[in-house]
Amino acid sequence: MSTPATKAPSQGGGFRQAQAWLHTWCGLWFSWLLFAVFLTGTLAVFDEPITHWMTPEHHAEEAAAAAKKAKGEPTADRAQRLAWGMAYMARHHPGAPMWELWPSDAQGGGELRVFWFDANREYVGVTLDPVTGKPLNDEPGHAARATQGGHHFVDFHYELHAGTVGLWIIGIATMAMLVALVSGVITHKRIFKDFFTFRPKKGQRSWLDAHNAVAVLTLPFQFMIAYTGLVISGTSFMPAPKVLHYGTGPAAQMRFVSELSDSENPVATGRAMPVPVLEPFAARGQERMGQPVRAVVIDHPGDAGARIGVYGWNGDDDSLRRLSAATTGMVQFSAATGEVQRVRLPGAADGGATMTAQSAMGGLHMVTFGGWPMKWLYFLCGLAGTAMMGSGAVLFIVKRRQKHLGEFGGATARVYRLIEALNVAAIAGLAIACVGYLWANRLVPVGIGHRADRELQVFFALWALALAHAFVRQPARAWREQLGALAALCLLLPVVNFLTTGDHLLAQLLRSDWESLGVELGVVAFGLAALGALRHLLRKGVR
Known part of the structure; x- marks a missing residue:
């Protein structure tokens, strides 16, 4: 931020003041994207229940x-x-x-x-x-119905549905998050004392107390989730060593993956051979690895060089104890001779220490261990991180509403107005888009072509509409109207589900469909929270 409008503090301002400047501006410019990343990542913790609800x-x-x-x-x-x-x-x-x-x-x-x-x-x-x-x-x-289900939130969380370009954008934002976290710790010399302090109804002070509380409460989680997110995509962010050694293109990538996992990809011979009966391979694989069979994979089916891989199921105890869900048992056979080519016992990792570390980092980031209690812990910590991003963005403008700081010269008022609109669209608008995605799942016709894409189009269209609305309405009205829309969409989702599928909360309870019940009750809880925030704004006349 070296432009005159946001110039850094002078050398005499001291190290803490420099870090405060860095925390403010690095946090602000990336807070909207990071809010979206955290909110969708938090929802992605329960991507399987969401997918279950979206496939009635x-x-x-x-x-x-x-x-x-x-x-x-x-x-x-x-x-x-x-x-x-x-x-x-x-x-x-x-x-x-x-x-x-x-x-x-x-x-x-x-x-x-x-x-x-x-x-x-x-x-x-x-x-x-x-x-x-x-x-x-x-x-x-x-x-x-064709749908991406909960995987939409997973995909958006780490690449914005934009492939490699989106992955790089998220990587840069994650680095900015680490900078903001470190500078925030340095800036707040009383950070742990402030964690136990909350002064309600004090305007800027209340927002700062809330920002500090949720940040300190989950600070180790925020560092861990940002660092592991960078590590698991490390070869994308730092590709030079891989490209130098292996080159570019699909063949180079296959060789890299093969050598990294200490495995060789089978080569098609061009000679036809029927796929043999699979059950004997499954039975032998189960005996060798000591796990029930999860999947049977045939590479180059119909070719004499085909390979048959038998993969196991991790039990509940395994998922509680192991960081990576990928470390199941595995036995590979030659389809032509039945010879055992490779065995991986449960808990082992292909590729030695490198892949073990990569697998552990992936398990930490994607919460593949610990079962439902750990998923709920990640969900709550993710909500706290989302609140940290949102409260920081709002705090910036609340402070400047009380005291105009003039960072952008004659354009300061217009920039403040831009920031206020982006706050509304990034926080309330994104939440509207997320629940609108669930509405689209029930309202878009089942038989329409490219149906999954239509659901995504509704998501992005609602978000764009929220942004336009935030620009044309005064900030206070935009906050109230978008929170009202969010509350209505959330609280009416069970009604829409009943009208379109005939399913309802009582039926889900009676058939012990905890995934569908949890999704709908969770959405209703968010609706009640939005309704509470709306009532507060209407009562106080401020946001």
Whole structure:
């Protein structure tokens, strides 16, 4: 920030004053993006429950499967499920370079799913009926809506749906966050004392107390989540050593991944060979690794050089104790000879210490350990981090509303107005876009083409609309109107769900659908919080 408008303090101002300047401006310019990253990352903690809620067509099948299991009704065994999965892939995707079959859950029941890479190297899949082996989407009454589900929040969190460019933007913002965290600790010499101090109804002082409290409360979490986020994408941010040694292009990337994981990719021979029966491989793999079979993967199916990999399920105890969910058992076979080519026992990591460290960092960042209690801890810490970003942005403008500091010369008033509008759109507007994404899931027609893209378009359109609204309305009115819209969208979501799918909170409770129930109650809780904030603004006449 070396421009005259935001010039740094003079040398005589002291080190703490310099850090205060750095904290203020580095924090402000990145606070809007970091608020979005933290909010979507916090929601991404529960991406699977969100996806479950957003695919209501599967609920009936899941309930029926659970009822059959409870009654002890016979279901297809693993051998039959694998045969059905292989038959589907041979019929519909014979030229795919990889087939991946998930025959059942760890108890031998649940869904039958198959996955493959399409012509664009996109990872896609379908769910098959575990009783008949037919695609569920082809059965009458089984038309399922296409959606990204909770993965939308995961994708936006780390790359803004913008691929490598988005990943770099997030990386730069994360570095700025680390700078703001360090400079904030240096600036607030009474930071831990201030943590136990909150002075309500004191305007700027109250905002500062709230900002300090949520920052100090989760300070170790904020450092950890920022640092691990950078580390797990380290080869993207610092690619020079990899490019120098391996070169560029898909082949170079494959060789890098292969050597990093101490594994060799199978090579197609060009000689045709039918895919062998998979159950014997699954049984041998389960015996060698000591885990139930999670997936069977065939590389180069139909080729004499095909490789069959059998992967295990981590049990509940494993997920509680291990940082990385990727460290399951794995056994690889030659499809032609049945020879065991490679074995990885549960808890081991491919690639030695390097991959162990990478796996641990990924587990820390993506909370793949500790079960639901740890997910809730991450969720609450993520909300605190989101509040830290939002309160810091609001604090900047509250302070300057009381005392005009003139950092931008004659343009200061216009810049302050810009910052106020961005605050509204980044905080209330993004929340509206997130819940609007859930509304779109229920309102966009199920059979429309590119349906998942339509849901994303609603998300970004609502956010853009919120930004435009924040610019054309006075700040106080914009805050009140957007918080009112947010409260209405959240509180009415269960009503929309009932009107469009016939599902409701009581039904979810009765069938023990805790994921759907949790999503809707969580949204309602956010709506009540927005309603409380709106009432406060209406009562005080300020934001």
